[in-house]
Amino acid sequence: MRFLLYETGDAKPSAPPSPELMAEMGKLIEETTRAGILLATGGLGDKSTHVRSSAGKVTITDGPFTETKELTGGFALIEVKSKDEALEWAKRFRKIVGDGESVIQEVFGGDGR
Amino acid sequence: MTADTHSAIDAVWRIESPRLIAGLTRIVRDVGLAEDLAQDALVAALEQWPESGVPDNPGAWLMTTAKHRGIDRLRRNERLERKHEELGRELEVQQEMAVADLETATDDDVGDDLLRLMFISCHPVLSPEARVALTLRLLASLTTEEIARAFLVPVSTIAQRIVRAKRTLTEARVPFEVPSGSELDARLGSVLQVIYLVFNEGYSATAGDDWMRAGLCDDALRLGRILAGLAPKEPEVHGLVALMEIQASRTRARVGPSGEIVLLLDQDRARWDPLLIHRGLAALERAEKLGGALGPYALQAAIAACHARARTAAETDWTRIVALYDALAQLVPSPVVELNRAVAHGMAFGPAAGLELVDALGSEPSRAATSSQSSAARMRRARSSSARHHSRRTRANVTSCWSVRRRAHVEHTRPDRHPERRSTIR
Numbered sequence: 001m002r003f004l005l006y007e008t009g010d011a012k013p014s015a016p017p018s019p020e021l022m023a024e025m026g027k028l029i030e031e032t033t034r035a036g037i038l039l040a041t042g043g044l045g046d047k048s049t050h051v052r053s054s055a056g057k058v059t060i061t062d063g064p065f066t067e068t069k070e071l072t073g074g075f076a077l078i079e080v081k082s083k084d085e086a087l088e089w090a091k092r093f094r095k096i097v098g099d100g101e102s103v104i105q106e107v108f109g110g111d112g113r
Numbered sequence: 114m115t116a117d118t119h120s121a122i123d124a125v126w127r128i129e130s131p132r133l134i135a136g137l138t139r140i141v142r143d144v145g146l147a148e149d150l151a152q153d154a155l156v157a158a159l160e161q162w163p164e165s166g167v168p169d170n171p172g173a174w175l176m177t178t179a180k181h182r183g184i185d186r187l188r189r190n191e192r193l194e195r196k197h198e199e200l201g202r203e204l205e206v207q208q209e210m211a212v213a214d215l216e217t218a219t220d221d222d223v224g225d226d227l228l229r230l231m232f233i234s235c236h237p238v239l240s241p242e243a244r245v246a247l248t249l250r251l252l253a254s255l256t257t258e259e260i261a262r263a264f265l266v267p268v269s270t271i272a273q274r275i276v277r278a279k280r281t282l283t284e285a286r287v288p289f290e291v292p293s294g295s296e297l298d299a300r301l302g303s304v305l306q307v308i309y310l311v312f313n314e315g316y317s318a319t320a321g322d323d324w325m326r327a328g329l330c331d332d333a334l335r336l337g338r339i340l341a342g343l344a345p346k347e348p349e350v351h352g353l354v355a356l357m358e359i360q361a362s363r364t365r366a367r368v369g370p371s372g373e374i375v376l377l378l379d380q381d382r383a384r385w386d387p388l389l390i391h392r393g394l395a396a397l398e399r400a401e402k403l404g405g406a407l408g409p410y411a412l413q414a415a416i417a418a419c420h421a422r423a424r425t426a427a428e429t430d431w432t433r434i435v436a437l438y439d440a441l442a443q444l445v446p447s448p449v450v451e452l453n454r455a456v457a458h459g460m461a462f463g464p465a466a467g468l469e470l471v472d473a474l475g476s477e478p479s480r481a482a483t484s485s486q487s488s489a490a491r492m493r494r495a496r497s498s499s500a501r502h503h504s505r506r507t508r509a510n511v512t513s514c515w516s517v518r519r520r521a522h523v524e525h526t527r528p529d530r531h532p533e534r535r536s537t538i539r
Contacts, residue, residue, distance in 0.1 A: 039392070081331070
């Protein structure tokens, strides 16, 4: 089963992560890679743009969007045996990054399941 | 106990148990005992975590608990054996050492331990079936029931297979080490073979509705990716990973609306998984960068990559595929490889070139037919003689390939499903 893990939060640009956090994150990425579960990961820029379509018309709006929670920080696409396993990795991630919120969603289609 | 905690423990177990068992095997030098101790720790977790919550570092908790259980067991045995006065001094020393090891053991070299565990789980002293069962159990954290379900055999069969495998390893005094020198190639070959066997078992099931069996593909991919992290300097490891990633990228496209197999050249390439293709090509590049001639897995991956890179079937680089099959046939000759090679030659240089090779294949006395019939008939005979040796899937591909379309390419050189025959491939 594939899951997308990402963080949500305020769209306000936050302070750059500390070297300690970066090191911890590096370790987690290394661990998940070595565990054979990490398919893709990346950090996200703090500027987002919304592309909306309505009645055949596409409108583009630059962020930040204070009214909605934005996808922030980064994402990881993992392949695991169960949702519980995805949750366990998400817990480990949260322990490193401190306060905040992550979202886990199953990803369909990639491997046909 | 709440269902939530229970499933959280399951998840932790799946993540932690291979490292736990590997670390314990290094300390107690017996994989059977190591697994027992790990299971003891799991039982303790199931008793305590619902009350106390899952600890911050569950892996370390399980290791500490398992070590304590180990010390208890060894001391108990010691007392028992003293009582019987049958204890040789050697054994006593061994036990003291083991207790000391358990007390002082550090968790360093976890990676090396995992690699050692892979090597002993796939040790040639075990039957191929036993290697598969033990590897799935110890390294992929599958339960006996899950393995039985995936291989469509009774649970008791798998349970016995695993018990016997562990006993065999103990009796044969198989050392817990990474083989070196000339032994390394053969032993690594065995590990790769086990992983690819698991993958193929799952791949042959992806056309059906049996997700449990199809899940073996994911297990194999995971094992392959883990191995690539543990043995990053081995080109064939990356070759196998590349082969599996690229093959897995086609899972969705190889089954038609009514469940029928769709041949490679007929597949809707938009349904291929670009992420897995990308990962496969990257793994192949790692194999190639390590230098030297490509091995059988890397060659098969390179062939798969030719297809993966072609945006349409017509854009396939058949000349390159021919060169790769020629190399593969030199390295690991087999009827399937020869047949695929003939198809590739036909695709690259016209039917006559392919037929020539098929004729040569058909004239081998062991599997050939009498001559003096049409080439087409001979092709069909070559096809059916080959089919006797190979899986139904390959047979379906070949049938379609030669007698129906004459242009389709047998998807890959998948060895057949029987491990003892598979060994001819590697």
